[in-house]
Amino acid sequence: MSFYTSLTGLQGATKDLAVISNNVANVGSTGFKKSRIEFGDIISTAPTLSPTQLIGSGTAVKNVRQQFSQGATQQSANGLDMAITGEGFFVVKPSLTSSQVSFTRNGSFTVNADRYVVDSTGANLQIYPVDGSGTVVATGIDSARNLQLPLTSGSPKGTEAVTLALNLPAADDVLPSRPIYDANNPYVFDRFDNKTYNQSSTTTIYDSLGSPVTMTNYYVKTQATPTPQWTVHTFVGDTEIMPTGQTDPLVLNFDTSGSLTSPTTAITYEQFTPSSAGPQIISQDFGNDTTQRAGVFQILSGSQDGYPVGQLEGVTVDAKGVVSASFTNGTTQALGKVMMAAFSNPSGLKQTGNAHWTVTGLSGNPRLGEAGAGDFGSIQAGALERANVDLTEELVDLIVAQRNFQANAKAIETANTLSQTIINIR
Structure with a gap:
């Protein structure tokens, strides 16, 4: 015995x-x-x-x-690497069309040839759909989708507002103020003749298709006393545009100290068609920082709110699992929120290799949720969880x-x- x-x-x-x-x-x-x-x-x-x-x-x-x-956390140079601090699991699918899911703590994710985010086994990371603010709009396993990185930022935006701040030299000569196309007068403004204007500035704006168009302002000093005045001829491409309801260009008025007195708000211009894109309306605001003082002509600041289609520049994941893409045009886009799963008895999960597990009767069904809530834990991007050995x-x-x-x-x-x-x- x-x-x-x-x-x-x-x-x-x-x-x-x-x-x-x-x-x-x-x-x-x-x-x-x-x-x-x-x-x-x-x-x-x-x-x-x-x-x-x-x-x-x-x-x-x-x-x-x-x-x-919990295993130790190791920093990584890959922004898509993720480590979970807590009891949650990533949810992955072995293929794009598979209905079967598995769960993993291995957050070593990369991008495949089709721009899908996959783990080391080629399984697709599952995310919840979100709105523009990163708020989940649908939950449950049926709402899960495969995370795919876009190549571009989507739709471009035509310029609607231009903001400029500049200093016009007080020492510049006054040029005769005449109607632009008065053939009987020796002075006629001609943008191709720099003797007919004092200064100029250019701003790149965008049409509704995202194509760049040059907007040029030509500044003509028309009065020095009792208060300084400057006429601003604005051209988009080869077309001069006028303020809404006016037939003459915009006039900037300054007080004796050189501060801008009018206009003090944005001026809207008549509708124009900059290119093969549709009609467009923009406003131009010289703000409160535009001056006419001693010194050289200087553009103090300038901005416009349009942008072209942007190319993918980078991807980030925050602690709550929101995946955001940034683009070369300065825009960002929330792509989704990493789906998390937790179990009442994780020890009952069945090991399938490569730090993957599947559900059994001992583990119970998964509870699905989001990082940063309950016991799902938080996500640390640019890091990996090492073995807890x-x-x-x-x-x-x-x-x-x-x-x-x-x-x-x-x-x-x-x-x-x-x-x-x-x-x-x-």
Whole structure:
């Protein structure tokens, strides 16, 4: 009987060595969770047997239980790498059309040839759809979609507002103020003749198709006293545009100290067609910082609110899992929010390899949610969760398992010696 009792000890020690060896072998596996073997003693009994006469029959493996403690976080240079601080899991699908999902703590994500974000096995990261502010608009597994990075920012925006602040030199000469196309007058403004204007500035604006168009302002000093005045001829491409309801160009009026007195608000111009795009209306605001003072002509600031189609420049993930793309035109776009899952009994999940798990009856169904809520945890971008294996602890356990194996082998050797002694009795 002792042979079989010690045999269960050998088998248990062998399995213990296998579990520890697997932990040690995966010390460098991202998102790996170590396992712990649990034993139970075997008792053979009968209703008539006295409890004081029971002798154990060995040991048996009851569970190989996974340990889902937090692993150490390691910084990464890849912005799509993600580490979960908490109990949540990433949700991934093995293919674009698959209805099957699996769960992982391995946040090593990259972009494939079709611009889908995938993990190291090629499984697609699942996200919730969001609105422009990053708020989730639909939840549940049926609302999940594969995260794909766009190449462009979508629709361009035609310029609607231009803002300028500049200093016009007080020492500039006054040029005759005449109707623009008065052939009977020797002075006629001509944008191709720099003697007919004092200064000029250019601003790149955009039509509704995102094509750049040059807007040029020509500044003509028309009065010095009692208060300075400057006429501003505004051209978009080769077309001069006028303020709404006017037939003459915009006039800037200054006080004796050189501060702008009018216009003090944005001036809207008549509708124009800058290119093959549709009609467009813009406003121009010289603000309160435009002056006419001593010194050189200087553009103090300038901006416009249009932009072309932008090319993808970068991707970021915040602590709540919102994935945002930035583009070369200065715009950003929320692409989605990383879907998270949590389980009542994560130890009941079935391992499928590569730090992936699937649902079983022991784990229960997943609870789906978002990072930063409940026990789902938060996301740290540009980082990876290392295996939660303590190498020192595993090596000590390895020694203990080895000693257990040796002790059981010794018990079998002793039982064999006793049997041989009995056999040799004559």
